[in-house]
Amino acid sequence: MDTLLQQIINGLTVGAIYALIALGYTMVYGILRLINFAHGDIYMLGAFVGYFLAFQLGFATGPSLLGLGMVLIGSMIVAALAGMAIERFAYRPVRKYARMTTLITAIGVSLFIENLFVAKLGAAPRAFPQLLREQSYPLFGNAAISKSQILIFAVSVALMLLLQWIIFKTRVGTAMRAVSFNLNSAKLMGINTDVIISITFALGSALAAAGGVLTAQYNPQIDPLMGILTGLKAFVAAVLGGIGNIPGAVLGGLLIGLAETFVVGYGQNVGIPSTFRDAVAFAILILVLLFRPTGLLGSTVQEKV
Amino acid sequence: MPTFLKRLLGVIVIAILLFALNAFLGEQGLFGFGAPPYYSRIVMLAGINVILAVSLNLITGFTGQFSIGHAGFMAVGAYSSAYLAVYHAGVWEQSLAKIVGGSLAHALVFLLLIGVGALGAAIAGLVVGIPSLRLRGDYLAIVTLGFAEIIRIVILNIDKVGGATGFSVPGYTNFIWVGAFAILTIVIVYNIVHSDAGRALVSIREDELAAEAMGINTTRYKVLAFVISSALAGVAGVLFGHYTQFLSTNDFQFIRSFEVIIMIVLGGMGSLTGSVLGAIVITVLPEALRRLPGDFSKYRLVIYAALLIIIMLTRPQGVLGQRELGFSWLKRPQRQPEGGGTVGASKGVPIAQRGSAKADHKKEIDDR
Numbered sequence: 001m002d003t004l005l006q007q008i009i010n011g012l013t014v015g016a017i018y019a020l021i022a023l024g025y026t027m028v029y030g031i032l033r034l035i036n037f038a039h040g041d042i043y044m045l046g047a048f049v050g051y052f053l054a055f056q057l058g059f060a061t062g063p064s065l066l067g068l069g070m071v072l073i074g075s076m077i078v079a080a081l082a083g084m085a086i087e088r089f090a091y092r093p094v095r096k097y098a099r100m101t102t103l104i105t106a107i108g109v110s111l112f113i114e115n116l117f118v119a120k121l122g123a124a125p126r127a128f129p130q131l132l133r134e135q136s137y138p139l140f141g142n143a144a145i146s147k148s149q150i151l152i153f154a155v156s157v158a159l160m161l162l163l164q165w166i167i168f169k170t171r172v173g174t175a176m177r178a179v180s181f182n183l184n185s186a187k188l189m190g191i192n193t194d195v196i197i198s199i200t201f202a203l204g205s206a207l208a209a210a211g212g213v214l215t216a217q218y219n220p221q222i223d224p225l226m227g228i229l230t231g232l233k234a235f236v237a238a239v240l241g242g243i244g245n246i247p248g249a250v251l252g253g254l255l256i257g258l259a260e261t262f263v264v265g266y267g268q269n270v271g272i273p274s275t276f277r278d279a280v281a282f283a284i285l286i287l288v289l290l291f292r293p294t295g296l297l298g299s300t301v302q303e304k305v
Numbered sequence: 306m307p308t309f310l311k312r313l314l315g316v317i318v319i320a321i322l323l324f325a326l327n328a329f330l331g332e333q334g335l336f337g338f339g340a341p342p343y344y345s346r347i348v349m350l351a352g353i354n355v356i357l358a359v360s361l362n363l364i365t366g367f368t369g370q371f372s373i374g375h376a377g378f379m380a381v382g383a384y385s386s387a388y389l390a391v392y393h394a395g396v397w398e399q400s401l402a403k404i405v406g407g408s409l410a411h412a413l414v415f416l417l418l419i420g421v422g423a424l425g426a427a428i429a430g431l432v433v434g435i436p437s438l439r440l441r442g443d444y445l446a447i448v449t450l451g452f453a454e455i456i457r458i459v460i461l462n463i464d465k466v467g468g469a470t471g472f473s474v475p476g477y478t479n480f481i482w483v484g485a486f487a488i489l490t491i492v493i494v495y496n497i498v499h500s501d502a503g504r505a506l507v508s509i510r511e512d513e514l515a516a517e518a519m520g521i522n523t524t525r526y527k528v529l530a531f532v533i534s535s536a537l538a539g540v541a542g543v544l545f546g547h548y549t550q551f552l553s554t555n556d557f558q559f560i561r562s563f564e565v566i567i568m569i570v571l572g573g574m575g576s577l578t579g580s581v582l583g584a585i586v587i588t589v590l591p592e593a594l595r596r597l598p599g600d601f602s603k604y605r606l607v608i609y610a611a612l613l614i615i616i617m618l619t620r621p622q623g624v625l626g627q628r629e630l631g632f633s634w635l636k637r638p639q640r641q642p643e644g645g646g647t648v649g650a651s652k653g654v655p656i657a658q659r660g661s662a663k664a665d666h667k668k669e670i671d672d673r
Contacts, residue, residue: 028391029443033443035443035446035447053315053407090614090618093618094503094618094621095615097621097622098622099371099568100371100566100570100574100620101617104566104567104570104571104613104617105614105617105618107563107566107567107613108610108611108613108614108617109610109614111609111613112607112610112611113609115604115606115607115609116604116605117608119561119603119604119606119607124409135635136468143391158609160491175562181424228560232450232559236447238629239444239447243443253361273462275458275462276458276462277470278458279454279455279458279459281451282450282451282452282454282455283451283455285448285451286436286448286451286452286455287438289444289668290436294444295442297628299642
């Protein structure tokens with residue numbers, strides 16, 4: 001029983017990170033119908049910016065909540081700027097062309113960021129400084145929750161609520177919903193769609209960067225290619241929940257996090273080796289899409305001739 | 306000159322060229338001239354990539370179904386033939402050699418291995434294609450990517466083919482095989498595209514709903530194209546495995562599928578010569594960038610990615626769009642369909658000029 005509880009806690013921790021990244025995928029897709037393959041690399045960039053900020057600002061030597069907060073916010077700001085720059089210089093010029101073109105551009109941006117980081121910093125993993133004094137709180141039995149896990153839950157829930165507020169209670173959010181509903185009509189209503197798209201990228205990238213710093217805090221090893229697989233799984237989470245759907249992205253992320261942890265924890269009992277951890281996200285996705293072709297919470301789009 | 310004679314002549318010329326090139330690229334060289342192994346490796350990989358790109362173009366470029374799973378089918382082909390080659394082919398070759406002689410037996414066994422790899426990949430393509438081709442657009446893309454990753458991870462967990470440590474495979478591939486199958490792939494895809502089935506595929510790309518309304522069994526044609534495309538990818542996998550003589554599942558990660566997509570988009574989707582061009586450029590470019598002076602070569606992959614983005618920004622429909630390059634001398638005028646050369650283009654107006662890339666997106670936005 002306590003191992004089950006422990007697995008659930010660990011799974012939700014991983015899932016919360018996936019959810020944070022998936023939100024960025026789903027928002028961009030909802031607005032531009034673009035799979036932003038560079039999003040996973042923004043997550044990596046966030047972790048690295050956090051790493052350098054921690055050293056530059058001198059928080060790496062002694063854990064402090066203030067330091068963690070500054071590092072987190074700093075890396076979110078830098079990532080938001082990076083996301084806006086990518087949108088402005090790579091995606092905006094090809095927005096009017098076919099989907100395949102924008103997709104290849106996205107892959108190109110992703111390769112660009114990865115290779116730039118590898119060339120500049122080397123591919124070897126680095127140890128992320130400890131910004132939080134690690135401590136474990138027993139729940140019951142042998143199950144326990146660590147401080148960084150609490151942090152991940154607290155920050156991700158706070159950010160998701162903030163996002164929800166922005167999208168449903170502010171003018172910018174209303175404009176974002178309008179643009180995702182119909183780009184051209186939104187333009188006709190006097191919405192500056194370029195600015196809204198830019199803001200969407202900024203929000204999504206900031207969330208991914210938060211995910212990067214939180215992961216680095218929880219599992220203190222970062223390398224320039226860490227965003228590839230995590231980003232892909234987060235994208236799978238977004239599709240699983242129904243791409244373009246914000247609660248769907250969170251649901252998908254949590255489900256995939258749980259499923260992965262369960263495969264590692266209990267897979268052996270039913271003959272699934274733990275190396276299938278990376279396959280389980282795709283397997284769930286395929287199964288779900290066979291029965292619900294637009295994801296768990298996605299709405300079906302009527303085809304028009 | 307009768308057509309069959311022309312064809313025979315063509316085959317003979319190609320065969321001679323292949324043998325000569327093979328000797329040139331091999332260890333002995335041709336009349337004392339030989340390419341250094343580094344260059345011959347690039348040529349071989351380019352040939353294998355041509356097979357991959359042209360076969361993916363059938364499903365993505367001509368049928369319009371976005372698949373990111375090509376690496377998976379390549380892996381199925383490579384590993385199924387490698388398994389046979391390591392555990393069984395030696396015995397077959399020995400017993401066959403007693404009847405037909407050593408070198409012919411060697412070739413026949415490899416032909417069999419290629420057949421097995423193609424069959425394995427075709428079956429995988431059927432299994433993946435039937436459920437996933439019901440999905441559209443990005444959903445199809447992510448599901449094919451998912452299947453490819455699952456295939457890779459399943460192979461990773463089969464200890465008989467080496468698992469995570471990799472798998473040593475006997476070498477069979479030489480340039481004759483690669484060149485012959487690259488040409489064969491182009492011929493197969495060219496003929497499909499210019500047949501009734503090809504017209505059906507193109508109509509699915511242009512408007513699936515309209516194609517269905519015209520009585521085309523879209524699912525059947527999509528699965529057909531997918532299976533053929535997978536089988537050819539399997540052939541590429543077999544050639545790759547027996548060329549490098551070492552298989553590791555890392556060779557078949559989704560980045561490999563991306564690479565093939567980059568090739569066809571770069572060359573121009575729906576253009577066969579474009580795929581060939583794209584395959585060659587994408588193989589050669591990272592190697593050519595190694596020659597950059599000093600510090601630049603450290604950044605070669607960054608420059609490669611930047612070039613990719615720049616090409617997409619300046620030429621979004623690919624280098625060739627949907628046009629073909631220099632195929633006119635191959636065409637026999639009497640068998641040309643009405644409406645002329647390129648598939649999908651109506652008379653005199655190449656699709657690239659109609660700006661279908663732009664129109665597609667507009668339609669999409671209007672549809673929302």
